[in-house]
Amino acid sequence: MRSGAKVAVIGGVFAVVVGGVGYGAYNVLDGLGDSGVGGGSDAKTTSQEVRTGPVTKDEIAQTSKNFLAAWAKGDAEVASKLTNNAADAASVLTQYSESAHVTKAVITPGAATGSKVPYTVRATVSYKGKTKTWSYDSDLTVVRGLTTGHALVDWKPSVIHPELREGETLETGESSTASIEAVDRNGQVLSKEKYPSLGGILDELRKKYGEKAGGTTGIETWINSANADGVDKTLLTLVKGKPGRVTTTLDAKIQAAAEAAVKKFDKSSVAAVEPSSGAIRAIANNPANGFEPARSAAVAPGSTMKIITAAMIIQNGLGSANSPVKCPSTVPWEGVTFHNLDEFSMPAPTLKTAFARSCNTAFIKPVLPLGDKRDTALHDEAGQYFGIGQVWRTGIATVDGKVPASEGSETAASFIGQGKIQMNPLNMASVTATAAHGQFLQPYIVPKSLDNRTFATANPLPGGVSAQLKEMLHYTATAPEGTATQAMASVGGDKGAKTGSSEIDGHATSDSWFTGYSNDLAAAALVQSGGHGGDAAGPVVAAVLLAGP
Template identity: 25%
Template sequence: MRRARRTLAATVTLAVASMTLTGCFEESSPHDAVRDFLVGWQSEDYDLAAQRTDGDVAKVREALADAKVELDAASFRFKITSVSVTGDQSKAGFHAEVDLGENNPLWEYDGVLPLHLVDGSWKVRWSPSVLHPQLKEGQRFAVDTNPTPRQPVVDRAGDALQSNQVLYVAGVYPAKVGDQAEAAVAKLAEVTGYAQDRLLSRVRSSPPDKFVPLVTFGRSRYQSMQAKLGAIAGIETQPQEQPVNPDAPRQIVGTVSALTPETEQELGGPQKAGDSLGKSGLQQAYQDYLTGSTETRVITLDLKTGKEVANLKEWPGRQNVSVKTTIDRGIQAAAEQAVSETETSALVAVQRDTGEILAVSTKGDLHQERDALAGKFPAGTAFSIVAADALLKAGMSPKQRLACPQERTVGGAKFVHLGQSTGITTSASFQENFARGCVTALASLARRVNADDLTKSAKAFGVGQPWRLPLKSFSGALPALSSDAEKAKAIAGQNVEVSPLSMALVAAAVASGTWHAPVLVTEPKSPDPSAEATPAAQPAPVPVDPKVRSLLTTMMRAGAAGTPAQGGKGKVYGVTATAGDQQTWFVGWQGDVAIAVLAKSYNAGAVAGSFFAGLGSRP
């Protein structure tokens, strides 16, 4: 599709060029010959071009057609730069732009057309140097490419987050396949579905003694195609190791596949048929960095020996680089082990002082990117951490006595405490009800805080903030709080949506004293190689009021003490919360690692305890 668009663009340019070339000259002159030759070459009307030379028409026509094939060119464009006449001799200068296709830069060069009078008509004096000043008899063009292997996605220590996998590359050595190239490529196209003309152009434009990769297969597809490939004379298959088999967190790292005929046509980018293509996760988001761009050279070759004669132009290509993440392999292993004990759960761990994502793990039908980073789940009483910030700022004391009845109505909204009934009336404090996640007690506080203060606290803890990650993510959403009922629902987390990532950052804010936007990739700074080499704008860090933080820390210590979340070495801080539909949360931290766990039909605190125990045993 990309090549088709380029050809169309060239045709449009040709119409303009024709007018440019013809507009100034109305009588027979060298200009007519120059014009017709260049217009014929550009429009692939090789008979028109050849008839304006003094060479054999058939040979000139063949040379012009061969030049397009040898360069695998999408189009040629020309502009006359000068014409001079001395008696029966003339010389015309021209500027050429050759689109080499495959997203390569334009090859631009200046050429010269010598002309002389033959029987009263101006003719281009034919020789290979008409095509390019350095092309001589017995030589041809070729395009030499040198693709670099795919680079890995790595963890914070620089170790690859994927292992090598053997891919199988089918291709040819042009010198070996010789005149059978067209037949070999036709059969390869038939069994693989790739466009025959594109494969053949690649063969014909390549140096004869260099292996030309045409199609890449994964193990299973290669095994199914092996017999058919082996039956094609001239086609060779070479195994090639590439870092494409993802390690944990697999869905964050992402998968890679060979480019298919369909995706090659659809993308129209720098990839060629058979190249590796990121299909998901960071492999997809950073495809252009991981693959870079191919080093390309336009050269001339000796027709007899196939050896390189001259290097006409080269483009080094953009250097491909590894993508460095903030993932900690040891912490990721602890997360994987913790969720393995459940049927359905998600765990996100972040560095409390930076917001760097250390681990992402899911089990069951939950997806690491779609759910752990970007999921939209009811916050439940886990949101009481944020609500407590607003309540404490409003003068609420952690020692304030609150009743925790089984049911309560606030502003017309009914709340039901689904936890174990302990007969709590006025004997429990705000801190104790916070620790137990008593919905009815928390909802009763709606009149103790105004809507603006709740909204400000939510924003300060990152809820709804426009942060940016290279993968999909969700920072949370809080509705307009227009009534006591809406405020009560917010304090109880019933009208608030969050992701496990957003809640892990809430825990990190209390733990460190400052909310930070999340970070997953430290290098490169942007998934787009054309973007400026500066980090995308992120929300600024937001400090937590020191007095409030001190109170919240004590309350969250009470929320974790004596629960299954207490695991490993060191104190655990956090809350275990319910969010309906047999869904539970644990949001808290131990040491410098803050986490959020979302579990279905399982105690999220127990998952947290297993995780913290795993942290204590890691190297």
């Protein structure tokens, strides 16, 4: 049916108007031919003046409705011409019906925020006589075409599904990996529906251990990873395979607390481990899908790094928890001046009180006597006693922390968690667990007996060092001047903590870091652009610790 024909609006929810003809845009539509859609892909035309400037409210509404209508109908050609990358859009939109086997789509848009239009997709997937409803949310952005001046959908694969990335494909069929039933340490079933942050982890555990656990395949809709060794993401299960049982170290109660805690802050993540065993008890991220900073970030940890720096100072005979140190407002190091927050100073601090106030200069000045060892001392301490820089085989993909040898001003920066230091919450939770337990035990999420992998090891902290670190962490979490005291006020038991904030190039606000322990649970959190450690990351860690033993 061409653009001159009349089509009834389906359901009366809304209509898009193209060439004077109304189309119901909430169902699989009839009658939306390519001559009935204005706009076109971003190819230059000469028949009219090219429009410039920001897209208007009307253009946003019209273009988004037209695109969603064509997509809902299953007309990949028409929908793709309403984007600024017709070729790539047509390929993904065609997959939606031909590879993902979507036979129907009802798309409900929400109110636009600027040029961004959110919507809910309620699709029907059918494969070999099996049918199931598939619902999810996504959004699109309308932009001005660079050559045509038309208002167009800014094409990216996430327009079709929020977890779809460049180079990935959608497919429905018999799964290539065996199903699993992942359970926590107490036998409670873990699902991505109940614990959204575990989606990627559960997919990875399935790929690695499903067959070993005796699982069989089912019929599913999934995203094919763009990497040959990547993990496919299951989006919908039409027919369940027989699941093999995989027991993890996770604790459902602690995981639930972590999931709730990260939802309070955008771009937040947290990990928790058990100091006495290294068992990972929780991993959570907000947003819950896509990149997982809790186990995969590699960013500066700020002053939480002072846990390792303090251990280095004590072990090298440069100070102790209760020995006096100097905390001037600034300290020079090879042509660079390092500052305390708001240029504060302390008149007569000990290493413990300087740690509690997070005095940067007090953790740079004592290291000056190390001479030639200054550039490698922190690297050696981190690797030999905290397991940082070694290869962790946790049972899932994780990014190992890095404390490289340095030189010049970067050496001083590394002592306060800046420079080339790279950590994520799982790394810092392990650092805190090591300080509390006195011995590094590599974090893991499934037992090594499952695949006979080798765990990383490190030397026990020398006598007295762990006790002093615990004393400093406890003081920071309980003393009136401690930067972690407010956040840890509700946490009971044997406890300790350290705050941190790290400056990131191009970010107006620093990242918020916090790490702490209570009894036999250690946790660390990162809130990107969250500011002071105690303000954002602190409450996340406290909520997780409260769920522990």
